Amino acid sequence: MGRILMEYYNKTVVTEFILLGISNYPSAQIVMCVVIFVFYLIILLGNGLMIVLITLSPPLHTPMYFFLSNLSILDVFYTSCTLPQMLLNCFSHRPTISYIRCAIQMYVGLFLGITECFLLAVMAYDRFAAVCRPLHYTLIMSKKLCIQMVTTCWAAALVITLMPLLMQPTQFCGHNTINHFLCELQAFLKLACSDTYLNEIVIMVNSFLVLIVPFFFILLTYGRISLAVLHLRSVKGLSKAFSTCGSHLIVVSIFYGSAISMYLRPQGKSFSDYDKIVTLFYAAVTPMLNPLIYSLRNKDVKGAFWRLIGKKVPE
Template sequence: MVTEFILVGLSDHPRAQKVLFCLLLLVYFVTLFGNGLMMVVIIADSHLHTPMYFFLSNLSSIDIFYTSSSVPQILVNCFIARATIPVTNCLTQMYCGLFLGMTECFLLAVMAYDRFAAVCHPLHYTLIMNNRLCISLVASSWIVAFLLAVVPVFFIPVSFCGPNIINHFSCESQAVLKLGCSNARINEIFSIARAIPVLVVPFLFIMVTYIRIGQAVLKIRSAQGRSKAFSTCGSHLIVVSIFYGSAMFMYLQPQGRPTSDRDKLISVLYGALTPMLNPMIYSLRNKDVKGAVYRLIASGEWVVVVVTIPPPFCPLESNP
């Protein structure tokens, strides 16, 4: 039985591996800073205790954990000639990555619904997106993702008794499951079947939601207002398309196909690049967030917020 795996990464291309290290290190620091700043600002500023920023604080926490589950190891492996990882650690990393990635898929769909309610039903927005519904939607995203990612492990166990070379940067599920010597066909069918409710359905829901939002924006009389709304929606759709498009490309293909360098680079798009872009696109371009950052720096409250480790969910104020 296999006791450890060998991660290939870009070991055959030393120069490319050095470039990858520099880029990933920059992306990781920006991801931690941007998402960490968003969490601190949202928790500290009472003006941002609204449903939209409640979802954004959850998205930031997911992005931090998601990138931290794999990127630090990839950075370390760039300087190791023969990068190895125990099987138990590899499987833990794989299922944690699946769990957090699925949670983000569902949460992005929830955020699209929140924007739909705000734009298409502004007068009833506070009644629709009440505290109970917001907490229920977020909790459901975490619970359903856990059930789909982790629970099947106990019903479809994977054993490894053959090759132990993973042609990838980290323990990506598509690359790891190819090495399994039991239930290979069942795992492949279940992986594709699981990708439909996790990737395809939320992506189609987001597309339909933004089409409805676009129709509502076209009714705005102000040309400046329409331009601003389309700019914001366009930015959101670009990030969503990168995340879902790259993930669907990876998880809707047969596991029997050999992993290529292109597949490894595509996995970086949804594993590292999208978590870096999320706070920039969704929050840091927002005037309310910029104002909250300035107020936080001026008051010095950020020190207290950082020292008192915040919970993963930002509390909401009671709706009027």
């Protein structure tokens, strides 16, 4: 391993980080590598197929599938930012990552994760309009509004990401071992020797804005949807409403549940194995489940797939 530390103006500057991951569990390293590889392969194939189907199939050119295509793009970029590094670490007894690559991975991943939080809330509003305002749905969810909502999600995520980036600590007092699979903001801050109290306050406020506010908005939205569904007298209408919203609610539960348990609870002095497992849920499990849930539970997507390969849609 090359030089990790260098002296610059009498200050110790870290140029590389050591990512422990599960390197302290050699027997589990190969198993973890296989699991991550399978997850990543399913994520690329599943989300890639969703993007192709939505792009090439005119019946899927609706607001719901426009948001789904954005979700799939987010998942592909987010996992491509983190999982390849985790795979490389599986083959190293002392995995390292440069300071610059670590910072890029950390803040790009944070930006994409925040964007997904907002996008899931937008998708909940879309489902509310579809179930509670079916006659006015096309007027409410116009193409212009959909583009504006998605653009706002990306822009707001960028602004929120810049706040911890501008306050990033630069002095680590020689500490360069991150007890994690990847460069994660909270694990990164634990290595700083400077005061990170203000950073932690900013992270807590941002976490509230990014996780709690959208999550409660989604809960209120589904509360309104539930009341509307209860007034439906036809079994077919009930079935369609639950089918429309059920898949999105499953994704929301997994994604927000794991993220909230990570960022909105008291933090220890170092990352535990529990923290690493929770990270895997929102970093790998949710992006893998997204295309499976939306495709297996959706007749429109399955129909588009059969038409794409030139076969008759099964009855």
